Amino acid sequence: METTHGRTKIVGGMVIAFRDGAHHLLEDGVVVFEGDTIVHVGPSYDGPANQVVNAAGKLIFPGFVSTHAHVNVHEGTRLITDVGRRDVMRSGFLNYTPNNGPDGPPYVAAAIAEDSIRFGFAQLIRNGITTAMAFGGGTPAAADTFAALAGESGIRTYYAPQASSAVNYFTDEGRMVEKWDEANGHAELDRQEAFIDAHHDTFDGRFKGIVVIRNFILATIELMQRGKEIADRRNLRMTTHFCEQLFEFHRIVRDYGITPVDLMEREGLLGENVLLAHAIYLAGHSYTTWEYSNDLEILGRTRTAVSHAPLVMLRRGHALEGFDRYLQHGVTMSIGTDVMPHDIISEMRVGALACKLIARNHEVGTSLDFFNAATLGGAKAFGRDDIGRIAVGAKADIVVMDFDNLQIGPVYDPIRSLVHLASPDLIDHVICDGRFLMRDRVLQGYDEAAVVAGGKRSFQRVLDEFPQRHWSKRSVENEYPKSLSKF
Template sequence: MPAATVDLLIEGGTVIAFDGQEHRYLEGGSIAISGDEIVAVGPGFAGEAKRRIDARGRIVIPGQISTHAHIGAHEGPRQLIDSGRRDFIRSSFLHFLPASRSGRPGFLAPQDARASLRYGFATLLRHGVTTVLAFAPAGPRDGELMLEVAQEFGIRLVWAPIVAGGRYWLEDDGRVVRELDDAGGLKSLEASARFIETHRGALDGRLSGVIALDEYYVSTPALRREAKQVARTLGVPFTLHFVEQHREFFETMGATGKTPVQCLAEEGLLDEATILAHCVYIASHRAVGYPLEDDIAILGAAKVNVAHSPVAFSRRGLALESFSRYRRAGINVALGTDTYPLDMFSEMRMAALMNKFADNNHEEAPAESVFSASNLAGAQALGRPDLGRIAPGAKADLVVIDPRSLTFGPNPDPVRAIVHLATPEMIDSVIVAGRLLVDGKRLLVADEDEIIDAAARSSRAVWDGHAAHDILGRSAAERFPPSLRAWTE
């Protein structure tokens, strides 16, 4: 039974509540919160509350879960939309990730790491993401900076420093080459496992671990097997970037005679605790054109999870084929916020639209399925039945949307409107673990203007330093010409 007096009561709104099986509309609903947990959901609440939020005219949804994110100001990718080297075949990260073999500064060397992280976490919260699985190296002070900033913003973080099975090098002739390093990968795996064990329960219980192997393409089968076994031993999810590059499929086929999906299956990596980030270039994809193997059936039989981030791929002219096909096969498709602006509303909308185009069917990717991918599917991928739902016993992670705008407008179906019309500017309040972090469309935990100004300085330093990184000494504007020429007299 709920306590007679709860800490927080949200009442009067349209609540997207969970009945134990699926989301339901609860008009004029009440959500009672004690501590970090929801204790009651229903048409009314008879007890007292220390604090109340009047949600009349608002829509209350579960906190969104991003199952794949690179948290920061994305100083590099901001320059790559509609641009970049053609020979990278849509893999835009190859423009800024590789280290210079001859020792030139990296693309992001001038970055202010703290300012970039603060901008990323602030963006996630303001965009309604309450739980995020982060892909990142340890960074400054062996991961302490990441934890400090996550603590400042109060978000729920799934993270441990990535396991790197190799690296990319930028050669002086402009080539980018891959180098495998099994010994280094095992060393970073040990460090990641130590981090998870050392920091269990950190961030007031909001931190949980994950074994994140940076890439399938930059790892060996032996390292992948060992990383998955460590994840099993620690009881945490296992994730990796998987077939996000065109060449991954064909080089794997050439070397093994099997598709990358078949290789992962033989390595014993596919199960309900594995999250494949992207998983785009599989046998049936039109950009691959190898219909002789049914990769989707293999993935579905294993009930694997896919972290789908459609915005990044749509900008490179590519789509998953498709959200609906994967789901029908039994794959748990969750959503990620892989690229700037770390916005789940954009990801939901693009997931729906790109699926409709990919399958040439306007009924595919219905709004309720896409919406659930932003919450329930993410919770399933993380093995957290206490997240992604508004129900008694769930963690009190909630987002309050103010739909009163010309963009959203009067709409008889809130979920359809959220998927196709909502924007982050409509988020009025964000609650994580019962704590109000955003209210009145402003961050409560930090100064938004200061965050934006600091990120702008970091970005300018990165852009201004591009000539020192570039093998031809070109400025950022020369390497990535602006859309319009400057006015000249």
């Protein structure tokens, strides 16, 4: 990555600038940063600058914040689009994350960790994401490798190896069952704390620890409460996959007589430092058939944040109902890039369209609502007022995008054009912490061809070892048929 020296001035573009609690449009504006901090935003600047970036015809906006990202090649997800098991109720990850037998790893464990993770970080940068909550597991050694690769990338990363009371696995007959081991879950939390001790606030403060419970439905209340206690005591965030599967909702109602959100509130597991990934199947969703309580009111009142990743759900044929309702109840909404290709612009676009379709109302799911979620909402989810905005004193996390081209065309409203017309390949520069991670569309910290080759190498290993690692012992082509047969 390219380290800047002295002051850098970005001039001549349309700036999405922050003032008085909201984004505003500054036409033909100037942004100046020094070190890791923005020092000037305005219509002109007469002070000194060591380098000047000409942004005429460009859109200048804050680096995106992804609050839920699986940072890798997505070897499993690439196999299951349009196909996969029907008995997991439209879930994608349950096709490839369950273990092969009680103690065998899942078939995606054949991936080459360093190649796969490096590919994921490079893809985040290409998509203008400068802050990401990276969700993943792994051994202590693998977690240390992840931290090193996060530091290498230069983006802001929230991460810790996950903890869980149970795992899913496939039997020899292909049934998915659960294996519970509460002692192991607490041992994983112990290792998580040790990891946070070693890595929190490293890489000039860009790497942050976070308490990660793998999945709400695979954790005991005791494990969740201990995780929340750690987060509270250490002033950290806690995150978990939550109600992204329909059976989660119905299992909790069956076992406790209340909704998962009711249970989380009752047990003290909600709050301003809690980030729920997905939170789709709640009271009021048409699939839950539960109209007896108001989960959204609880999430809003407790200031709990939600990471909304619409693309991965829409690929499986289901969706959150609906984004506008969550906002109306005061829920802190942010955007996650749960699935390849970490394209947060596409996440905003399909999320907005799904919101309009579900509500049957073109006035909801606005471009600004989704842009806010991908910037200010993500910052709020992490408890920060120095990212997700272009303002004096904020971190110099800045994206410069070409806005004078055939794809964009005439611009009336730059936010609507960004959300509904733009694509990541139009991004010229990505700056994080005052350093160019991408300049003139060239990644500064990576040999991109080598990164792509590494991603392909990791994916190929998963394909090659699939028959030995998958419970069915069948070839990957038999398990997940391709769209076209060979000529």
